[in-house]
Amino acid sequence: MVVTNIVQAVTMGLRQELARDKNVVVMGEDVGLNGGVFRATDGLQKEFGADRVVDTPLAELSIVGCAIGMAVNGLRPVAEIQFSGFMYSTFDQLLSHAGRIRMRSRGRFTCPIVVRTPYGGGIRALELHCESGEAIFAHTPGLKMVVPSNPYDTKGLLAAAIRDPDPVIFYEPMRIYRAIKQDIPEKDYIVPLGKANVIQEGDDLTLISWGAMVKTCQEAVEKLNNKYSVELVDLRTINPYDAEAIADSVKKTGRCVIVHEAIRTGGFAAELIASINEKVLLSLEAPVIRITAPDVPFPLAKLENYFLPDATRILKGIERVMSY
Amino acid sequence: MPKRVLKEFKVEYLQILDENGNCDEALMPKLSNDEIRKIYEMLVLIRVFDQKAFNMQRQGRLGTYIQFKGQEACQVGSAFALDDDDFIFPMYRNSGLLIARKQPIVQVLQYWNGDERGSVSPKNVNNFPISIPVGTQTVHAAGAAFAAKLRNTKQVSVVYFGDGATSKGDFHEAMNFAGVFNAPAVFICENNQYAISVPRSKQTHSDTIAQKAIAYGIEGIQIDGMDIFAVIKAVKDAVDKGRSGKGPTLIECYTYRLADHSTSDDASRYRPKEEIELWAKKDPIDRLEKFMQNKKLLDDAYKQKVLVQSQEIIEKAVTEFEKIQPPDPKDIFKYVFAEMTQQQKEEMEELFGK
């Protein structure tokens, strides 16, 4: 076991997979000599060489497009996009190609790429360094979408993503990159994609979130001081999501609040609410509500705290549902 | 059939003022002594600003800041060659350019402190908000230039970007569009040799960035980007050409970033100190001072006066900046659409009450 934060867990996961499978190639802007702007690839180029850990030219579309070509021809590229706001230019490759290759070639060609990217706000970063676009990727057939919330899951989900036979977007919660430390195994393990994690069991209300917002939810639950018995569910994988775990939990509690940092309209909470309605509507004792960012672009630093859901807003949501 | 040569191309390099202050008078742009002094004063002003902003970031009085030390000539020289209603599409490293383009210093500080009001362009000056994504702004310049052509406004559109940006499709597509439309666009690449840690040699396999223009049938030139006179001449020529309907130009300013990439970067991880020292000897301001000294346009007293004056201007702006009230939180809703949507109204009420 080794005490690790989330960035270090990424590095460990990458190192493990680079060592395990010679077809794994890490690529992106500044990932080599510089070890990545967050040091997520620190030391890897030295250890595995410049052909396995590749500094690319500055072009996100080509990083992903090239990774697709590499994957089609036998490699397992793990591409880094420096910030999730710079994913937008990769959409053509991801939406028009990555998610369709298996289908279009009837399985003759496949696209086992991972695209890692730090996402989310709360660190007073520049414009487009704070985006939460998970719902966009979830709305794309053929792409898996993963968002870990702690070091253990980060390493295990990253390993699972790299070994997955299909394209995976791997969102890393930048705000808590170094905020959570955990003892995690040095040995090889995976956390399977598509499985939610019940962080804390409870009977009164299901609180669902993912990524950096899990920590904010935990703060809210702590502030509740056992006033209600909350079941906290970390979704971990957005697509495919664990509908069964959610239905089971909501069936038990009858009440649910969903928290995400992304904007409200078309956000992933909407999908989860639909799923709850389809599966366990009659178990509900109150409408499911969502605590999200408003429908506006992520504001510059001075106003970001008005955008980001915080413990106070989550508590208000919990009270609303509990007092319905 | 033997192969024959269809086309041959050349790439020109322009330097007027070398690092020792020697000047090629024949190439020298026409500038009065007053203009040269004004240019010098602006160079010093933005350098003082750059250092001050960096210090303020370190003291926690400013957010992430992007220094431009070493690139002052590119920014002041090009601004000098433009009219207020010409369009600029700046990048994040262009605080000096913005100041030279009449953006109040207070606003530039506001922007770097995470206050969107800092981006508002002064009346009658077309300073587009800086682009944080690398390279995306290049295409806007092609479009604004095309509009100027269609509307016959005689404006030129100038876009600024780094060597890293030339790897992006946007840059190539922008030059292609500007070329096809024969639009009055000027593409200014501040080739400072690095894109964060990635050196220019790993960014493109071609010897120069200037030559990339050739593929799009437009003119490209490489200039000494630390030579203020070369910048003024090249940009003036490109602007005049654009205004007279002769199309776009790519100018590669060969320069160097003397500071870290940003206040979050540590350049010692990827480039040797000796390299920085070598480039520091080519400093654009030192070199202009030598020239002005030779021309008796500058003595120690004047130099001191300019420095003190600049510090006073910056300090005054900082004092004013620190008194500014934070923006209204409702602003995050107010400017998304001309009219707020019903959803936004509800969300605003949820956040801030009725």
Ligand SMILES: Cc1ncc(C[n+]2csc(CCOP(=O)(O)OP(=O)(O)O)c2C)c(N)n1
């Ligand atoms: C599209 C995009 N990708 C990545 C980044 C992160 N990033 C910011 S600056 C930079 C390097 C840019 O280098 P260059 O274009 O040479 O300009 P310079 O910063 O050297 O002035 C990178 C990779 C970004 N801002 N935008």
